[in-house]
Amino acid sequence: MQDMKHLIRNVQDFPKKGIGFKDITTLLKRGSSFKDAIDRMASLYNPDDVDVIVGIEARGFIFASALAYKWGKPLVPIRKPGKLPAETVKEEYALEYGCDTIEIHKDAITQSQRVLIVDDLLATGGTMAAAARLIEKLGGRVAGLIFLIELSFLKGVEKLSDYRVDSLIKFDSE
Amino acid sequence: MQDMKHLIRNVQDFPKKGIGFKDITTLLKRGSSFKDAIDRMASLYNPDDVDVIVGIEARGFIFASALAYKWGKPLVPIRKPGKLPAETVKEEYALEYGCDTIEIHKDAITQSQRVLIVDDLLATGGTMAAAARLIEKLGGRVAGLIFLIELSFLKGVEKLSDYRVDSLIKFDSE
Numbered sequence: 001m002q003d004m005k006h007l008i009r010n011v012q013d014f015p016k017k018g019i020g021f022k023d024i025t026t027l028l029k030r031g032s033s034f035k036d037a038i039d040r041m042a043s044l045y046n047p048d049d050v051d052v053i054v055g056i057e058a059r060g061f062i063f064a065s066a067l068a069y070k071w072g073k074p075l076v077p078i079r080k081p082g083k084l085p086a087e088t089v090k091e092e093y094a095l096e097y098g099c100d101t102i103e104i105h106k107d108a109i110t111q112s113q114r115v116l117i118v119d120d121l122l123a124t125g126g127t128m129a130a131a132a133r134l135i136e137k138l139g140g141r142v143a144g145l146i147f148l149i150e151l152s153f154l155k156g157v158e159k160l161s162d163y164r165v166d167s168l169i170k171f172d173s174e
Numbered sequence: 175m176q177d178m179k180h181l182i183r184n185v186q187d188f189p190k191k192g193i194g195f196k197d198i199t200t201l202l203k204r205g206s207s208f209k210d211a212i213d214r215m216a217s218l219y220n221p222d223d224v225d226v227i228v229g230i231e232a233r234g235f236i237f238a239s240a241l242a243y244k245w246g247k248p249l250v251p252i253r254k255p256g257k258l259p260a261e262t263v264k265e266e267y268a269l270e271y272g273c274d275t276i277e278i279h280k281d282a283i284t285q286s287q288r289v290l291i292v293d294d295l296l297a298t299g300g301t302m303a304a305a306a307r308l309i310e311k312l313g314g315r316v317a318g319l320i321f322l323i324e325l326s327f328l329k330g331v332e333k334l335s336d337y338r339v340d341s342l343i344k345f346d347s348e
Contacts, residue, residue: 009259009260011259011260014259015256015259021259023259023260025250025251025258025260025279025282028242028248028249028250028251029226029248029249029250029282030248031242031245031246031247031248031249032246034242034243034248034249035243035246038243052203055236057232058231058232058235058253058257059235061232061233061235061236061239062229062235062239062249062251063239065235065236065237065239065240066239066240066242066243068202068205068208068240069208069209069212069240069243069244070243071205072205072206072209073205074202074203074204074205074208075202075203075205075208075236076199076202076203077199077202077236079232082189083232084199085183085185085188085189085195085197086183086185086197086199105199108199108203
């Protein structure tokens with residue numbers, strides 16, 4: 001299996017000084033590599049063990065959508081506040097300064113559905129932990145969490161220790 | 175071919191009084207319907223005539239991504255300002271009050287690539303017209319524009335008359 005790490009572009013000082021941003025657009029624009037990434041995510045699970053794929057706005061949609069399409073499974077978006085039109089439930093999570101909120105439609109998940117949550121990048125894990133709480137609030141069961149990239153030096157998996165976590169690409173240092 | 179219109183939920187007075195918002199999450203959460211929507215989009219083109227799939231943030235990502243995966247084609251995001259980390263080109267478009275901007279990475283498209291742009295909803299066509307201008311600024315050729323939903327009473331196709339436009343679901347009135 002070919003390493004995908006070299007397809008991720010590091011953009012220094014984005015979005016602010018001192019941050020090395022992991023740019024996935026260089027992977028996405030190679031059709032065979034994007035397809036390969038989705039196929040590798042799919043190979044981690046038996047689709048019979050998953051009922052719903054959840055994607056976190058906005059880049060998470062890219063991976064969740066293709067995976068849902070591949071498996072013919074329902075796709076459910078978790079979004080930033082004010083984007084989902086029907087009744088929602090919300091969860092807050094801490095940022096470096098202040099906090100942020102994500103939400104999901106109340107009717108998106110039914111009792112005991114087994115849910116796979118997909119996002120592009122695991123940093124400190126705050127967004128994904130909040131996403132998992134949203135699924136559980138609605139009575140769903142978190143089957144697992146999949147990321148394209150994990151910044152393992154930020155130890156986000158520790159915040160997600162109740163769940164199975166997989167990532168295709170790991171960065172051990174900035 | 176089954177009509178998909180009944181899978182779109184109308185949410186009245188969202189995001190503001192008097193607007194009937196077309197909610198696609200009710201279609202997405204039926205796995206077979208989401209898959210069917212993507213397959214119908216794919217059936218509109220011979221994949222040999224398309225080099226790149228472009229999705230417009232955020233709901234456009236959902237359809238563009240699955241289509242790119244199906245065909246094994248490159249996926250390129252068009253995003254709101256400040257989200258893409260590398261060098262971009264920008265286009266403005268008019269809103270009811272004021273204007274908005276979208277951007278694309280400068281290295282996303284190469285000369286003469288044939289580009290299919292995908293979004294969830296055609297309203298007045300302003301965003302998509304700006305997206306098409308972005309592709310042409312980079313030297314790409316717009317092979318066509320695909321929407322899940324067209325609000326045909328808003329006559330957005332008139333703003334896109336230089337291009338082939340397809341949509342799977344048409345609403346003729348509010």
